[in-house]
Amino acid sequence: MDRRQRLRDAHLYFVADRDGMTRALNGALAGGADLFQLRDKHASDDELVAAAQQASERCHAAGALFVLNDRPDLVAACGADGVHVGQDDMPVDRARAIVGDDAIVGLSTHSIQQAQAGCRTGADYIAVGPVHATPTKAGRPAIGVEPVKYAAAHVSVPWFAIGGIDAATVGEVVKAGARRIVVVRAIADADDRRPRRAPCGAP
Secondary structure (H helix, E strand, C coil): CCHHHHHHHCCEEEEECHHHHHHHHHHHHHCCCCEEEECCCCCCHHHHHHHHHHHHHHHHHHCCEEEEECCHHHHHHHCCCEEEECCCCCCHHHHHHHHCCCCEEEEEECCHHHHHHHCCCCCCEEEECCCCCCHHHCCCCCCCCHHHHHHHHHCCCCEEECCCCCCCCHHHHHHCCCCCEEECHHHHCCCCCCCCCHHHCCC
16 A cells, blocks of 8 residues: 555554654554654754664554654655654755655644645645644644634645644544544553554544
């Protein structure tokens, strides 16, 4: 199955730094995570590549996709399936030129307007959030569920709700129309790191 088909079929997206990856990636993959992003702003290039190569091997052995945050220049060296960029990072078209047409490029969006624009950038998927305030995005205000509702009605590319989503809040975003979610702390910091897929497993 090609990367984009696997992306369309994905429901659970885990994001972590190197520490979170060490603690939780195996459990997340065993529990059915479809996509993993390594996001570590403090790692050197050598540290990032070493961790990413391990993540790539684990993800691909489990049938999951692996993307690297904000470093399209390292995607090939890491064996990653693609890259994720933010609004303040490299534009999607430039990232695409680096990683190639076969790789996945994802984009963060933080409002209805950015979700609208994100669909026109050529991104393979967008993330919509943060729905709730989260320490992983310190200083970025929560956007609530209205952009999630908008995405459910209007966004044609695969999209994921993100931001403070856990067992207590996932029902809210599913009710708003999300069928794919990004989870960070709820997996990385959990005692049982094998996530349950049911809330977002609907077609």
